[in-house]
Amino acid sequence: MAKNSRRTPSRRDSGRRGSVTVIEDHVSRSYTRNAKIAFWVVSVVAGLLAATILADHWHPIIALILGGAIGALVALPIAAVIAIWPVLRVIVWWLPEIHAAAGLVYGFMILAQHTTLAIRLTVIGTLALPFALPVVRRQVMKVAWCVISRHRLRTCFAAFIIGNNRASLPFVLWARPTLVGESVWLWLRPGLAMSDLEGRLEQIAAACWADKVTVERASQSNSALVRVDISRRDALTGRVVSPLTDEINAADDTINQPSTLVLDTGTGGLDLDDVTEASVTDTPKNTTKNGRTDNGNKPAPARAAVTVPAARGAEDISDYID
Incomplete structure (x- = not known):
């Protein structure tokens, strides 16, 4: 009788199917280990320094106990920040969207509490009126694409860098719009070089929903600072009006x-x-004889x-x- 190889899903597996993973397990374990190391190192160093200072006014044993307590109080916030840094990093990544959403929600709540319906509609219409102009819409879309490109680059880097355990994610510093797309500045972490990005240009372009992507050094003295130029359209294909x-x-x-x-x-x-014509008329005419003129020519x-x-x-x- 053949043995059934299908495993009955446990309660733990069923719980995982309905959950969404924000921080990977190996990333959480890595930061937890770093937090423990930082806690003991900072507590010992800070405790010894505090005990040395307190030993001038207290008994050495009492100074040592107080120094250990002070070192633990100093090291505890540092270790906590390191342990929850993956979550804080995600919050920092989405900080512009969080500010925009909070401003819209709380702004509308304050407006609704202190004004009538007619005034609210007037204010909303006044704020939405500039978006009817094509120039304003284009400028807003340029800024929106800069924000979107930052998130798409992080997603792409997490796929082929963190997924392969090669290096840490680069810092996405800032982005600005260009005539054909966006330019994003990156700070490469240890274990990652610009050549690693140059071999993945097609993947980065696909992740950013762009036509093509180029990578250049943004600093002559520091190779860790690079610039990613994202091209979404060709500026040479547009029609130029000339007088x-x-x-x-x-x-x-x-x-x-x-x-x-x-x-x-x-x-x-x-x-x-x-x-x-008069001078030609006054000149004597040459006579032609046997195919020759009178002068023999x-x-x-x-x-x-x-x-x-x-x-x-x-x-x-x-x-x-x-």
């Missing part, structure tokens, strides 16, 4: 007009612009007038073809 385009249609009529060029169909001909070949359309934007070459 020069209005001048093109006016110049088309002049440019497209054909120009008449006089081409010499033979060799040795000259185009003398200074010779007028063959007559000059006929000159043909050729109309050549001028190319748009091309240079007039009539002065060079004579």
Whole structure:
């Protein structure tokens, strides 16, 4: 008879299925261990210093007991902060959203307690009116994308850094909007280098919902400070309105007009612009005999007038073809 390999879910497993993990178990254990170490180190050092100072006024045994108590009181808050730092770190990450939500909720409560419905609607409409302008909406969305990119970068780093136990998460310092997206400054923790981020650019871009991501050093003297440039759109694909385009249609009529060029169909001909029609008429005509003029030379070949359309934007070459 085959043994049933399916395990009956226990009460502990069923409780885990309905819970949401904010801090991972290995992270909590690590910070708890660091808190214990910090408590004993700080309590011993602070206790000895306090006992040494109190020994001048009290009995050494009493000074030692009081010094130990003082050291424990000093070390206890430090150890508590280290132990709950993962939770405090999450609160710090979401601090802008917490402030915005608290301001909206408490602001509306105060407004509702001291004003009537008509005044509340007027105030809300006045505050919401600027968002109807496209310029205001674009500026608000730029700031919103900066906040979103900070959270997306932390999520991405937690996936391929903490998940592989390689290093600590980098500090996400600040972010500002750019013409094509956002720029986020990072402080790399020990165990992490910029080359580690350069090999994950596609993953970071996918996590930030962006087109592409580049990483550069933000300081010439410190390689731990880097800048992540997030590109969401291409600035070169937009249409630029220029006043020069209005001048093109006016110049088309002049440019497209054909120009008449006089081409010499033979060799040795000259185009003398200074010779007028009267001077040509007064000159004696040469007689032609047997295909030769009276001076023994063959007559000059006929000159043909050729109309050549001028190319748009091309240079007039009539002065060079004579």
